[in-house]
Amino acid sequence: MTISNGYTTLVTVKTALGIPLDERDDDFYLEATIESVSRMIDNHTGRRFYAETDTRYYAPISIDEVYTDDIISVTSLKTDDDNDGTFETTWSASDYHLMPFNAGENGRPYTWIEASGYGSYSFPHGTKKAVQIVGSFGYATTAPKPVAEACKIQAIRLFKRKDAPFGVIAGGDMQQSMTIPDLDPDVKMLLSPYVRRV
Secondary structure (H helix, E strand, O other): OOOOOOOOOHHHHHHHHOOOOOOOOOHHHHHHHHHHHHHHHHHHHOOOOOOEEEEEEEOOOOOOEEEEEEEEEEEEEEEOOOOOOOOOEEEOHHHEEEEOOOOHHHOOOEEEEEEOOOOOOOOOOOOOOOEEEEEEEOOOOOOOHHHHHHHHHHHHHHHHHOOOHHHEEEEOOEEEEOOOOOOOHHHHHHHHHHOOOO
16 A cells, blocks of 8 residues: 555654565555554644645634634635625735744744735624635644654554554563553653644
């Protein structure tokens, strides 16, 4: 299989496991594990760490402000000003601010939009599907290093657990349960700065 929007690579995981790159026996399982862990990270953080071009719709919270999904860049912003389902008003870049300021320069996404105050328009507050945004959505075009490291760690651990009988791996005089239906605690720690707060 081919990994879809994975946060680490097959080569990275195989190298960490000490598996020769030309040994292909476990490639399918490893690729499936990497993709599954990447989606677990999405669910845990409430965001995606890859870019997706899409058209999305939002309800403003006021005439000046609308909260959005993570945005990398905006191609177009339109509003439905008379609640007829048609987005007849196209805003220019000077009509709004992507917020917070400087998020893109700091490697973070924009998460809300404000009317600039010196532009031509305001958001039609009270209309549920008032704002149409076409753009690139996601936290970033590539996963931040802590997210990639978290994905690698969790993928390696899940790979090793497949050989543990009944989900238990022996270590010295002790046995530790390895059946963990969620991300490991230290993986969650790596991801904690990226969890989206609503």
